[in-house]
Amino acid sequence: MPDELKAVIDLGSNSVRLVIYQQGPHGTGQEVDNLKQTVRLSNHLDENNNISDKGISVTLAVLRQFQQLCQAYQVTEVIGVATQAMRIAANRDAFLEQIFDATGIRFQVLPGTEEARYGYLAVVNSLAIPEGVTVDIGGGSTEIAYFRDRKLVHHVSIPYGAVSLTREYVRSNPLPAKELKALENVISERLSQHPWLEGLRCPVIGLGGTARSVARIHQRQHHYPLQLLHGYEMWPLEVTTILDMVRSLPLDKRSDIAGLSQDRSDIIVAGSAILDQVLKRVEATQFVISNKGLRDGILVEKVLQTLKLDILPDILMYSIENIQDHFRLNRKHAFHVWNLSSQMLNAIMKLGWLPENRDLNRWLQVAALLHDLGRTVSIYNVRSHTFYLLLQVPLLGVSHRDRVIAAAIASYKTTKQTTVALAEYQELLGDDDISLVAQLGTLLGLARALDRTETSAVESVDLVSVKGNQVLRLRSRQTLDLEFNLAAEWLKKWKKVFQREVRLEVEQVAHSENV
């Protein structure tokens, strides 16, 4: 086990969650373990808002178990935070003492606005969305934040959550339309107290269990080909449709809904009603799911403090470096391959061979910097492994579509094989994507051949025209027999994908030893 592990325990109104993180060498964090127990603390509040003895003992038992796991991992710091149920608990001070006595962990009860701010932090540091509304639906409260240019503008906590609203308003399942209407009115009225929400017409980003469940249901309904939730996009109206489906089913039928876990089948109606109301009030342009929430917000704040930053300037690069570290990739080689392939891409763009498309650079960046992922599995079938891993590793700051295309570029060999591999991802792709993959895949393949020894033997490459012929001019201080030999196959592909011949030429740099 690695040296420096930290943990966050989030004592929520619906569930208690533990996450254990490993600190990486670039101020980064890798999630190494997590555990969840559904305690429903807000259901253990009596009429005077005292948490019952039963509620206390169940919570203590869970926290002791989490602490047991932290000790086993030799976690050096456990951050404990509590939210709505604890905020309103009359006996919270005594309870917090009991927790401290039992576990040695001092839980901090977060103000609702702080919880909202952490949700915002988690989202703007993990999704490439400049403007949006985050909505974190918990068991006892819902935190909403609005950000623009990635900066926090408004944030608020409202004391309505999936568990508490269920207890008060969802007395039967299926829920009659009239009762749903009543529930929606209550939510809507509360939201109207925050007029800044109205008609923002931006994306709404959903955090927490309700949002994840809605997304999972939608993915299963549509046989979504990727096993990824973070960054998954839906139309706002599709949330309404799912709300309508769940509320019209009795509890026992809801267990048949693919993607909905049993311990959420009762509170999903109230949870998705909150979500739906926020989407409507904002007149959301899109609904996006964030798998990152409160716990991640707390951790990213720590990372940002270490790095002396307010916000991660480049989410994508941050997460790429994280992955490179985790898989022990040769970073120097990866960056050099990116350089060489970018130099070719830039030259081609200047010649106008490819359409102006800012995505191309990002795709090539991801593919080049992570092209060696597959070799960590086995040196046989490397391309398949790279394709598989690029769809699975915790990559942030790119869309699912970006990821699929970058994976295809990184594993490109022939257009035929690419077409087969991408068949099941059709819905994420456009008409020209396969030929773009072939073109960028060829640039990357050539760059890899040119740095086959991983020693930057080829220092740079430029595409020039010599007597009407295209020439890739390489700068090097060395003989390049191996590189030329391996590049030959890619020059053939170049001819196919760009419909133009090209040849290699070496411009020997001064002080060469091997000329």
Next chain:
Amino acid sequence: MPDELKAVIDLGSNSVRLVIYQQGPHGTGQEVDNLKQTVRLSNHLDENNNISDKGISVTLAVLRQFQQLCQAYQVTEVIGVATQAMRIAANRDAFLEQIFDATGIRFQVLPGTEEARYGYLAVVNSLAIPEGVTVDIGGGSTEIAYFRDRKLVHHVSIPYGAVSLTREYVRSNPLPAKELKALENVISERLSQHPWLEGLRCPVIGLGGTARSVARIHQRQHHYPLQLLHGYEMWPLEVTTILDMVRSLPLDKRSDIAGLSQDRSDIIVAGSAILDQVLKRVEATQFVISNKGLRDGILVEKVLQTLKLDILPDILMYSIENIQDHFRLNRKHAFHVWNLSSQMLNAIMKLGWLPENRDLNRWLQVAALLHDLGRTVSIYNVRSHTFYLLLQVPLLGVSHRDRVIAAAIASYKTTKQTTVALAEYQELLGDDDISLVAQLGTLLGLARALDRTETSAVESVDLVSVKGNQVLRLRSRQTLDLEFNLAAEWLKKWKKVFQREVRLEVEQVAHSENV
């Protein structure tokens, strides 16, 4: 890059190959890179068996490139071996000096029998086959060895290879049946000089490019679902069928054969004719493909010398430890989970709940010792990653069928999900396999829950009958709240898959601190 890297360069009659190995902490080796160039050295021999200047310069160029890569990797030892073309080359001493001058590598020309012995060593240390005939079809010669009880009994090299026989006997493509017959007679006559081959009625294991190509063609014809060659099994007659297909096609049509590479399309007829003749003479019971050959034999001999062994006593365990090291798995935890799950399996076997089947132990061993593979990719969708990786990592000493079943056990969650995941591997499975996967998967899942903290908190487990009820009695010095909590879900599955209820009970070991 890691510290201790070694390389083997094999200067063959058809191709020159480089393999770079990393020395592991358990005397193990992991292949980190390889490179191949098809030089066809035996085609550069003139009528006096002198290698032509052209042949020399092409070979030197390739060896310099390989050396360039070795230097880049900072390889500490390069072992160079040469085979048939060099054995018969009249000017070999001068050529070897030239190679040494150009690269600093002293190539050793292996006697044919040594080459055969290395093929045998590669096979018996990577495939769990006690008796068999290895046949390594090269460009200029074919090495054959017979082993029984994993011990070498006979070995021989015959000076017929895929390239040399093609030059002499395959003058047209397609090859008329009559000319094929002539070729077969030549081979058959030569094989008859080694009467020990006749009617051995054991498996024949094919090494080298011809055998791999035949297997690839067969896999593509049958849409084989696994991307694995090593250990792939075919019926001997299927080799005859493939020989017949290739020889009846003209060269340009052979490029359409899925699985056959272009630089082998001419020599595949002679190569598979040799293979076919050996299979017939042996009256082979089976044809098995080995992806390990000469180079691996050389390296495994070095490993065996370090370990002071003649042969690896347990190929499977050796390769599992290799994989555990490579993926930095927690070995103590892995072995403890194997112990706990084996204890349950043994108790169940005694009760006769499962059929006597020695495979069960092996499947559980692989699944338990490598169950954490998936976590190295991401802590989300861990089961899918484990399933994927177990089908891809370099696991030795088990059949493809074993691998698929072990992967399903290691990633077991529900029988429904298992059925879906195994659908495409149907041809490798028997009728009861899915229910065996569910049963062993449940034992493994329970063992994992019991060692969730990876601290061996549960020391051992036994299945006992208490007043007619089944009880899993755990020995521990600790409180086991977390373990009991996580085990609950697996006890429910236990009830389903074994049709019997079971509960947990702790037998506190003396000196307990937490009772």
